[in-house]
Amino acid sequence: MRIGDVARQAGVSTRALRYYEEQGLLSADRTVSGQRVYPGSAVERVRMIQQFLTAGLPSRTIRKLMPCVDTGHGSDEVFEMLAAERARITAAMADLAAAREALDRIVAMAHHPDPEHCPALRETPWGPHEAAEPPAAVQQSVPVS
Amino acid sequence: MRIGDVARQAGVSTRALRYYEEQGLLSADRTVSGQRVYPGSAVERVRMIQQFLTAGLPSRTIRKLMPCVDTGHGSDEVFEMLAAERARITAAMADLAAAREALDRIVAMAHHPDPEHCPALRETPWGPHEAAEPPAAVQQSVPVS
DNA sequence: CTAAAACTTGACGTTGGCGTCAAGGGCAAC
């Protein structure tokens, strides 16, 4: 397959494919004239690369990961990286869930015809917080003339 | 509170706070000399901003969202945005879950002392795929001399 | 009073994953 075919089938740009090669994520044979020639498995591989990129793994990390995918085994160092990335992903999922709930609270607040509903953020468990603005704070400088 | 206090309590840099103000996410009073003065609630607000940013909402979107948070109601347009972002977040969570499972498959593959386990990616349901490299492809140019 | 710490605006630098020309070479069809 040539680069355009892979690009179409994997749903990415040819620019991306050249970039992946540049980053050492994807290799290609060449014709005498220098055109890239890919095996059919390249499509799968590109999809995997995309999935990892979408998940926030930097290309540098993926580069270290791919040999492990190809050969089936890797060094302890690689597995530590993998574990770390796994943890990062899990944490990111938690962050997303929290943000989504925050959005949901906002729409609920806005659509809920209850009394005193509007700036009722105080009722939501939003991490540690101190008393909201005590009348006389600690370090007060010249407060607006 | 001054900017440094808010920064410490919210766990962000002062640069970030000035950036948020620049982007219209966070407002501050000023002393006569021009220094920023924040209410205690600013810490909460910054945490919320951070949460949304972490979730991938662009500051432009958050800017449109904050009035709704403050007043308790917003336009239909804002709610459409919110729904779209909610969907984006859900999709992102699915992507993360998929990537995490891919990582798990890799470690399982590497640690599993089974025969013919190594490049056994073919057994995993990886999206649509055609036969991997038929002996004679369609458009074949001069194949390496 | 003075030195240190904190604050101000302004402006340029960084990072990643590409997009987007630009200028040329290759290749199948007609």
Next chain:
DNA sequence: GTTGCCCTTGACGCCAACGTCAAGTTTTAG
């Protein structure tokens, strides 16, 4: 041959959310 599409390398552009000086003012601590 020639038309038109696909390919090549090279290089600059982009965008967001800040980091990082720089150079000057203010506030605070001793």
